[in-house]
Amino acid sequence: MNSLERHDLPLSKIPKRWYNVLPDLPRAPDDYLDPANRKPVGEEFMERLLPKALIAQETSLERWVTIPEEVRSAYGLWRPTPLFRAHALERHLDTPAEIYFKYEGASPSGSHKLNSALAQAYYARLEGIDRLVTDTGAGQWGAALSLACARFGMKALVYMVRASFESKPYRRHFMETFGQQVLPSPGPHTAYGRELLEKSPDHPGSEATAVSEALETVRQNPGDRFSMGAFANHVLLHQTVVGVETREQLEQIGKQPDFLVASVGCGSNMGGFAFPFVGDKLAGADLEILAAEPAACPTLTAGEYRYDFADASGLGPLARTYTLGHDFVPPPIHSGGLRYHGAAPLVGLARAEGILGSRAYAQKEVFAVGSLFARLHGLLPAPETAHAIRATVEIAEECRRTRRRAVIVFCYSGHGLLDLGAYGAFTAGEMTDAEPYESVAAGDPVFADRGGR
Amino acid sequence: MNSLERHDLPLSKIPKRWYNVLPDLPRAPDDYLDPANRKPVGEEFMERLLPKALIAQETSLERWVTIPEEVRSAYGLWRPTPLFRAHALERHLDTPAEIYFKYEGASPSGSHKLNSALAQAYYARLEGIDRLVTDTGAGQWGAALSLACARFGMKALVYMVRASFESKPYRRHFMETFGQQVLPSPGPHTAYGRELLEKSPDHPGSEATAVSEALETVRQNPGDRFSMGAFANHVLLHQTVVGVETREQLEQIGKQPDFLVASVGCGSNMGGFAFPFVGDKLAGADLEILAAEPAACPTLTAGEYRYDFADASGLGPLARTYTLGHDFVPPPIHSGGLRYHGAAPLVGLARAEGILGSRAYAQKEVFAVGSLFARLHGLLPAPETAHAIRATVEIAEECRRTRRRAVIVFCYSGHGLLDLGAYGAFTAGEMTDAEPYESVAAGDPVFADRGGR
Numbered sequence: 017m018n019s020l021e022r023h024d025l026p027l028s029k030i031p032k033r034w035y036n037v038l039p040d041l042p043r044a045p046d047d048y049l050d051p052a053n054r055k056p057v058g059e060e061f062m063e064r065l066l067p068k069a070l071i072a073q074e075t076s077l078e079r080w081v082t083i084p085e086e087v088r089s090a091y092g093l094w095r096p097t098p099l100f101r102a103h104a105l106e107r108h109l110d111t112p113a114e115i116y117f118k119y120e121g122a123s124p125s126g127s128h129k130l131n132s133a134l135a136q137a138y139y140a141r142l143e144g145i146d147r148l149v150t151d152t153g154a155g156q157w158g159a160a161l162s163l164a165c166a167r168f169g170m171k172a173l174v175y176m177v178r179a180s181f182e183s184k185p186y187r188r189h190f191m192e193t194f195g196q197q198v199l200p201s202p203g204p205h206t207a208y209g210r211e212l213l214e215k216s217p218d219h220p221g222s223e224a225t226a227v228s229e230a231l232e233t234v235r236q237n238p239g240d241r242f243s244m245g246a247f248a249n250h251v252l253l254h255q256t257v258v259g260v261e262t263r264e265q266l267e268q269i270g271k272q273p274d275f276l277v278a279s280v281g282c283g284s285n286m287g288g289f290a291f292p293f294v295g296d297k298l299a300g301a302d303l304e305i306l307a308a309e310p311a312a313c314p315t316l317t318a319g320e321y322r323y324d325f326a327d328a329s330g331l332g333p334l335a336r337t338y339t340l341g342h343d344f345v346p347p348p349i350h351s352g353g354l355r356y357h358g359a360a361p362l363v364g365l366a367r368a369e370g371i372l373g374s375r376a377y378a379q380k381e382v383f384a385v386g387s388l389f390a391r392l393h394g395l396l397p398a399p400e401t402a403h404a405i406r407a408t409v410e411i412a413e414e415c416r417r418t419r420r421r422a423v424i425v426f427c428y429s430g431h432g433l434l435d436l437g438a439y440g441a442f443t444a445g446e447m448t449d450a451e452p453y454e455s456v457a458a459g460d461p462v463f464a465d466r467g468g469r
Numbered sequence: 470m471n472s473l474e475r476h477d478l479p480l481s482k483i484p485k486r487w488y489n490v491l492p493d494l495p496r497a498p499d500d501y502l503d504p505a506n507r508k509p510v511g512e513e514f515m516e517r518l519l520p521k522a523l524i525a526q527e528t529s530l531e532r533w534v535t536i537p538e539e540v541r542s543a544y545g546l547w548r549p550t551p552l553f554r555a556h557a558l559e560r561h562l563d564t565p566a567e568i569y570f571k572y573e574g575a576s577p578s579g580s581h582k583l584n585s586a587l588a589q590a591y592y593a594r595l596e597g598i599d600r601l602v603t604d605t606g607a608g609q610w611g612a613a614l615s616l617a618c619a620r621f622g623m624k625a626l627v628y629m630v631r632a633s634f635e636s637k638p639y640r641r642h643f644m645e646t647f648g649q650q651v652l653p654s655p656g657p658h659t660a661y662g663r664e665l666l667e668k669s670p671d672h673p674g675s676e677a678t679a680v681s682e683a684l685e686t687v688r689q690n691p692g693d694r695f696s697m698g699a700f701a702n703h704v705l706l707h708q709t710v711v712g713v714e715t716r717e718q719l720e721q722i723g724k725q726p727d728f729l730v731a732s733v734g735c736g737s738n739m740g741g742f743a744f745p746f747v748g749d750k751l752a753g754a755d756l757e758i759l760a761a762e763p764a765a766c767p768t769l770t771a772g773e774y775r776y777d778f779a780d781a782s783g784l785g786p787l788a789r790t791y792t793l794g795h796d797f798v799p800p801p802i803h804s805g806g807l808r809y810h811g812a813a814p815l816v817g818l819a820r821a822e823g824i825l826g827s828r829a830y831a832q833k834e835v836f837a838v839g840s841l842f843a844r845l846h847g848l849l850p851a852p853e854t855a856h857a858i859r860a861t862v863e864i865a866e867e868c869r870r871t872r873r874r875a876v877i878v879f880c881y882s883g884h885g886l887l888d889l890g891a892y893g894a895f896t897a898g899e900m901t902d903a904e905p906y907e908s909v910a911a912g913d914p915v916f917a918d919r920g921g922r
Binding site: 019020022024026027089090092093094122124125126163164166167185186187188189190192193194195387390391392393394395396433434436437439440442443444 | 472473475477479480542543545546547575577578579616617619620638639640641642643645646647648840843844845846847848849886887889890892893895896897
């Protein structure tokens with residue numbers, strides 16, 4: 017009996033358009049606020065920060081946005097990606113549910129992140145920008161942007177969370193091999209970084225500290241623009257190439273999804289995968305969209321929906337979304353890509369409007385499921401992806417109990433080949449679970465000003 | 470202008486048959502000799518070593534061998550693989566040559582090795598064998614066999630060259646995540662390993678020492694069989710799925726190759742890629758087949774064509790092929806997969822019959838070309854693959870000088886994501902070239918008995 021069943025799209029079916037969820041949402045997203053005066057950010061603020069094409073995409077109300085031919089051509093490096101059915105996992109779980117996954121693991125940078133990186137590098141090059149500056153956690157985004165910038169002849173500067181910079185040199189070497197510059201955050205290259213290091217020389221960094229350093233650098237160099245791997249609407253827009261393909265693949269085999277599952281750090285993976293189905297759901301489809309988060313940083317599961325800074329220093333705009341507080345420093349779990357205090361505003365809005373739900377999982381149960389999946393299917397998932405598999409297993413087990421023949425589709429956001437140190441620790445029995453958020457939130461000094469906001 | 474151009478085959482075009490080069494070669498390969506009496510090995514000797522289906526394939530004279538449906542289905546995890554045209558590299562080199570490459574880098578184990586691993590695990594399972602025991606250098610083969618055995622519910626034991634075991638823990642973690650056992654070679658688990666360690670406690674190991682330990686283990690456990698990642702005819706047979714696809718893809722775009730280029734450690738990559746074109750060459754096609762080797766271990770370029778042991782200890786059969794001597798310990802270069810003293814007998818025979826040629830390259834020039842390729846195309850090649858790219862660049866530069874519009878096709882045998890430590894060393898300017906073979910051969914004590922053989 018077959019272990020995996022694959023559904024392809026031909027090269028010619030790389031989507032010609034991204035899907036923009038804004039016109040389909042029940043209400044418009046709240047404005048970004050200028051940190052200086054807490055009023056909606058002006059054109060000038062945004063243009064100093066981002067390429068103009070991306071600013072236009074940020075607030076566009078067009079449902080479909082044309083993908084430039086140069087970007088489509090670059091997608092041809094590995095897209096369209098396959099949709100697999102995981103027969104072996106279904107049999108292992110003895111579930112009547114059908115389990116499908118969209119496989120982003122053959123991306124040359126290792127994850128879905130490249131979908132937006134190529135678009136951003138293309139537009140930046142078109143507008144004559146010198147360099148893109150960005151932040152990265154585990155390095156998935158930094159790797160993607162480094163590759164994309166090399167591909168379009170651009171320079172990139174990547175601030176990498178110090179904990180990952182030191183413990184995951186491979187992704188740093190990847191970025192450097194593509195000719196780009198990588199600096200640890202916090203580090204001595206910005207005023208913000210120096211200040212943090214003075215207060216705590218062993219600061220492990222977080223996506224939020226790296227964002228702060230990237231923003232400070234962009235403000236000081238007129239030829240620089242900031243690049244985001246998640247959060248912003250335009251990033252989620254670019255990622256919808258994943259969901260648009262998935263929707264077409266499911267239609268081809270005559271399947272309606274009952275569950276769409278994706279891991280959420282900030283939300284680019286979830287937004288890109290699930291947003292093209294939101295119109296169906298709002299039109300009445302019986303569809304549950306579920307975010308899988310780490311228990312150590314459960315933004316959608318335990319956060320508050322309110323205005324907060326996207327970065328740690330308060331240099332960037334404020335956005336209304338789910339947040340654990342911009343001064344929350346998540347513990348150094350192995351899913352570095354999920355260590356972020358806030359959700360992308362569009363994902364936050366979707367959560368607030370009841371369009372998607374979330375569940376949180378501890379580290380060891382996630383690696384156990386990641387290892388199981390590898391042995392069953394021959395594909396080693398990134399720890400981030402393993403969160404989505406963990407949630408899928410939970411749903412499939414519920415289906416076994418309720419005898420429901422549900423169609424579950426999860427997004428296999430990236431491979432785990434550069435996370436083998438963590439798998440090694442798990443296999444050797446040396447992995448521990450990080451403290452879950454709830455117990456940290458109760459007494460940790462990083463929440464000193466939490467009550468006051 | 471396009472950077473890459475991709476030519477796909479649909480899922481249904483996964484080859485149904487492997488191509489067996491034996492009936493097309495000008496003469497039959499020489500017999501394997503039993504180390505005990507130097508007479509052709511008997512059935513019993515082989516059956517204690519290998520699954521029966523593989524022994525039959527080893528000497529089969531059928532030109533086409535049916536691929537079992539279960540193996541084809543497993544190939545569907547990532548096959549058929551794309552054929553790319555490297556426009557950006559052509560432009561960079563300003564060459565009139567057309568450069569194509571067959572992309573094996575999206576294999577879930579990271580390289581072409583999985584093509585044979587899946588077949589071997591399938592046959593072993595079918596014959597009720599308990600466990601497959603093997604050797605691995607950098608870990609590409611060990612990773613592939615570990616994944617394949619997990620996929621078919623088999624156990625694997627991998628002896629990994631100690632230098633790689635210690636310096637490349639990621640591939641070891643990969644194998645362990647798939648539930649398999651990995652031991653360093655030389656190590657204390659075999660008599661041969663203990664003997665070596667006694668003589669030189671810091672012995673870095675080689676593919677030959679790992680083979681010896683694997684053979685000793687198989688001889689001691691009746692339920693074990695030996696598994697080879699290269700060398701044997703049946704391994705090259707399984708790998709021809711690569712060349713069969715390539716041939717069909719080139720036919721579809723109406724191109725005749727003038728050069729076929731592949732790296733050679735032992736020859737599974739070269740054999741699998743180029744053998745399906747040998748019939749064309751012998752029928753008169755103007756086709757040059759070129760092996761790219763490391764200067765530190767140039768088996769085909771500087772070796773002798775004679776009988777030698779495949780392993781370091783003389784436990785396995787003798788084979789007539791190109792060899793640098795079974796007691797030659799190649800220096801620990803980063804292309805661990807190319808550190809082998811001998812060539813697969815069929816590749817050796819093809820070299821001896823003038824069907825293929827070879828060139829050797831130093832480590833730093835190889836990494837320079839690997840980095841260049843990554844920046845131009847967004848794909849990071851394994852160091853082994855970068856040897857083939859180095860040779861391709863050299864040919865393309867010759868074509869520039871001679872204004873020849875040649876069609877060059879190389880095999881992109883695997884990705885370099887688990888070789889980023891080496892790329893990091895190269896980028897940081899910390900890489901040195903290993904001593905080329907010629908200067909080692911002149912005075913090294915491992916060649917003490919060279920004259921006597």
